[in-house]
Amino acid sequence: MSAVILEDEVVHYEVLGRGRPLIFVHSWLGSWRYWIPTMQALSAEYRTYAIALWGFGDTGKRPERYTLDAQAELLHQFMEQLGILKAAFVGHGLGGVVVTSFARKYPELADRMMAVSLPLTGAAINPRLITPSLASLIESLLGKGPTVDPIGVEAAKTDVNAVETTVKALMDKDLKTQFAELKPPCLLVYGEKDNVVTPPPEDGWQNGITGNVHRISLDESRHFPMLDEAAKFNRLLSDFLSLKSGEDLTNLGLKEEWKRRVR
Numbered sequence: 001m002s003a004v005i006l007e008d009e010v011v012h013y014e015v016l017g018r019g020r021p022l023i024f025v026h027s028w029l030g031s032w033r034y035w036i037p038t039m040q041a042l043s044a045e046y047r048t049y050a051i052a053l054w055g056f057g058d059t060g061k062r063p064e065r066y067t068l069d070a071q072a073e074l075l076h077q078f079m080e081q082l083g084i085l086k087a088a089f090v091g092h093g094l095g096g097v098v099v100t101s102f103a104r105k106y107p108e109l110a111d112r113m114m115a116v117s118l119p120l121t122g123a124a125i126n127p128r129l130i131t132p133s134l135a136s137l138i139e140s141l142l143g144k145g146p147t148v149d150p151i152g153v154e155a156a157k158t159d160v161n162a163v164e165t166t167v168k169a170l171m172d173k174d175l176k177t178q179f180a181e182l183k184p185p186c187l188l189v190y191g192e193k194d195n196v197v198t199p200p201p202e203d204g205w206q207n208g209i210t211g212n213v214h215r216i217s218l219d220e221s222r223h224f225p226m227l228d229e230a231a232k233f234n235r236l237l238s239d240f241l242s243l244k245s246g247e248d249l250t251n252l253g254l255k256e257e258w259k260r261r262v263r
Contacts, residue, residue, distance in 0.1 A: 001032075001058075006077045009060025013051040013078070017043025021084045022241070024050040025075070027093025027117065027223065028129050028163050029138055029196070031057030031154035038090075038226045041234040046088075046241070051078055053098065055162025057154050066165040072101040079109060088241055092116040093197055093223065094166055100178055100186075107183040114240055116189045117197045117223055120205070122171035124198040130164050141195050147227045176208040185212040185249055187240050191221025191228060214249035 003012050014032050016039045024035040032050035039048040052059040053071050064070070075098065079087065088111045091099030096115035103110040119125045131137050134155040142148045179186065190199035205215060216236065221228040232254060239252055 003058075004078065004081050006074065006081060007060075007065075009054075009062065009065075010058065011051065011060065011074065011078065012058040013049055014039070015047065015049050016040060017046055017048050019044075019046045020241075021087040022046040022048045023075070023079075023084075023087045023089050024048065025053065025089065025091040025095030025099055026050070026056065026154075027095055027196070028167070029093075029134065029142075029155050029223070030151035031059075031157070033057075033150040033154045034224065034227060036150070037230060038234060038237070041230075042238065042241075045238075049082075049084075049087075051075070052154075053094070053162070055159040057157050061159045061162070063159075063161050063165070066159075066162045068097060068101055068166060068169050071098045071166070072105060075099070075102045076106055076109070085109075086111050089113040090116065090237065091118070092226070093118070094163075097166070097170065097175065100175065100182065103184050103186075104178060104181050110184040112185045112187075112240070112243075114187045114189060114237060116225060117191065117194055117199075118175065118188055119170060119197045120175050120200050122173050124200070125167055125170060126196050126198075127167075129167050129196065132160055134158055134160065134163070142222065142224070147224075151224070174208070179209045179211055179213055182211055182213075185243075186214075187249055187252065188213065188215040189225060189233070189236065190215070190217045191223060191225040192217050192219050193222045196223035212249055214252060216252065216254065218254075 031052045035050040054065040089099045096118035
């Protein structure tokens, strides 16, 4: 694990691989650790980073930095500190919200973005996220086992105020309107069995959304499709990153030939 000092506080991250930069941003549950298998799968072609936001993991914990704007600015400062001129992003849950905000403010720094389990409305977020015991919540929502362990290890370090602040900030928002100002292409990925963020309906989800935005679902995944259906997720992410600039995202899909191969 690596660290940088931003605003006189420690920010923890992990880095693997060589190539074009690819930055992963975590959800409300856990931190950078659960991205490691995905980073390993992509590290032959990309220099992958997974960052812990303010209040999560071992990153600094000051409540005034838990706002969505401050979390997005953290990404900006992180890139400046490491000399990253432009990157692709994968944001999950809260990370998807933060990356969307970042890409709107700094479109020249975001090549493209995949938003996984992104709550398009505040009503899509499970209100149980506002709880004093994330460990018990993780067990009730995700169960136990080696897949869940990396999530629980990092969640134990989370300041629950960081979760509460960001969830409450989203409760009355409709993120669909933000896509009208989003220049980088965006792929929305949902686990259809997600019990943390309710996926938008198949019909009508694009109402109010403009730009190069596409939606794909993984039928057997819950809130962590990168863990629940890792092979499919990694293949989809690789295909997304390989698209040429300006290429239509609707060319992406869960291709039958490799869907069968990873069952």
